[in-house]
Amino acid sequence: MRPIDFVGDIHGHATALRELVHQLGYRLRSGSWQHPDEARLVFLGDLIDRGPEQRETVELVHGLCEQGRAMCLMGNHEFNAVGFVTPRTDDPTRHVRSHTDAHIRQHQAFLDAYVHHPQDYKDTIAWFSRLPLWFEQQGVRAVHACWHAPAQALLEPYVDAHHAPIDQSFFTDSAIEDSPAWHGRETLLNGLEMRLPEGSHFRDYYGIQRRRIRVNWWDPDQSTYRESAVIDASQRDRIPNLPLPSTAPSYHEQLVFFGHYWMRGAPRIQHPRAVCLDYSIALPDGALCAYRYQGESDAQVSHLSWVTHT
């Protein structure tokens, strides 16, 4: 089979991306991307925001995609970029991604990168709006944050055979909090949440009372809410140490790659069937990580590769 290289979150670090793509054996020869084993790439989303080279990152990934050498999944940041310029259907004076100070701050570097390139900006938003939400081929899967069949089922009415949005309704319907599309999109692009048992809650870092936690759906060996919570180690004690219900997600299916979770330290295989490839390249000591899939059913540590800031 043709190998598939899955690549984690890039967040505007085109220099690291160029180095990684080169390390993986891809070469641009007379305008055309080549690989000696005819390998192809699957990007796990979050190309943009935070980093210094956002337009360069989009250009490189888009170029690889246009030549049939790559495909790119939608991350929550690509969703937000489209949502930032998409009016809500329930209140057209507002946008799918609201223009709060915090949201503008998070997105300003992307807007600045295109300020003198209005046509590129239009083309990029149009490309983002058509990125698939998940990938499943040749016995392997990928998604930005969480593989979850019930969430995919909620989004089936909005996507084509490649799991890409058919039209704007994916963006406008999933802007309506608590709608089926909102639940589906939140789970796939931002991660799975679970409600704590009735009567139970915790106070987060800011003192806000919460009844839901984000769970590490990819680890099948957890037994309590506290173990399962995706939360900074210093905050874990805040989560009730109560047993998870039998309905809690426990991923035992075919190999899946995902990004989104800002893993720290040296890239590793957390679980042989569910591998996070986001190693926080947006941080000074982070890495941009890839995995070369060659048909194996369990992930092998020797298939990981990565680059760091030099």
Ligand SMILES: [Mn+2]
């Ligand atoms: Mn993300």
